Amino acid sequence: MKTKLPMLRRTAKRERGVVLLFCLIVLVILLAGGVAVVRSMHTSLTSAGNLAFRRDLVNQGERAVSAVLAKFATGGTLATATADMPAENFKASRLDTNAQGMPTVLFDDTAFATVGKVANDIVDSTAQVSIRYVIDRLCAASGTATSTGCVQSSAAPSGGTAGPVPPPPPPTATVYRLSMRVSGPRDTQVFLQSTFTKPD
Incomplete structure (x- = not known):
């Protein structure tokens, strides 16, 4: 019996070494998995943050829409405009655009100076948002709008006819x-576009 004890001790020592090796391998695998999860979470948070910035900038762009529609209202500075007015960021003819349909003057400050004024930018320093806008009339040239030289829409006539007399044209x-071009924090930019009509 005395000879069996040393053999048991040697076997126990070998088992402890093998268990330690397996534990180290499992810890390395868990560490790699943890790093992958942290990186994935970081990427997801960054993407969510960028989407939130974009949505906020789109909402901020509504400020320019309100300001421009007020200029076209009765008595506004652009209510009867038929010629270029750089002081109001207004071009009476169609501006050159890029492949996405955005006027190229929004991408170049020097070119923008020929169409509008930087002083007209809507700036909110608290939100770190700056809105630069330009209005162009979808006509081939300045002057009175014509059906052949301008993009025009017409409203469908409402109601029926009261006899043989045709209704007047709409x-x-x-x-x-x-x-x-709406610029925000972290060098984010969003380009927005809207069309509207004004009766001739």
């Missing part, structure tokens, strides 16, 4: 394009 309305 009024036409020239189409205007409002294009915006």
Whole structure:
């Protein structure tokens, strides 16, 4: 019996070494998995943050829409405009655009100076948001809008006819394009565009 004890001790020592090796391998695998999960969470949070910035900038762009529509209201500075007005960021003819349909003057400050004024930018320093906009009339040239030289829409006549007399033709309305570059924190930028009409 005395000879069996040393053999048991040697076997126990070998088992402890094998268990330690397996534990180290499992710990390395768990560490790699933990790092992968942390990196995945970081990427997801960054993506969610970028989407939130984008949504906020789209909402901020509504400020320019309200300001421009007020200029086209009765008595506004652009209510009867038929010529270029750089002081109001207004071009009476169609602006050159890139492949996405955005006016190229929004990408170049030097070119923008020929169409509008930087002083017209809507700036909110608290939200770190700056909105630059330009309005162009979708016409081939400045001057009075014509059906052949301008993009125009017409409203369908309402109601029926009261006899053999045909209804009068619907009024036409020239189409205007409002294009915006909204810049926000972390060098984020969103480009927005909207069209509206004004009866001739």
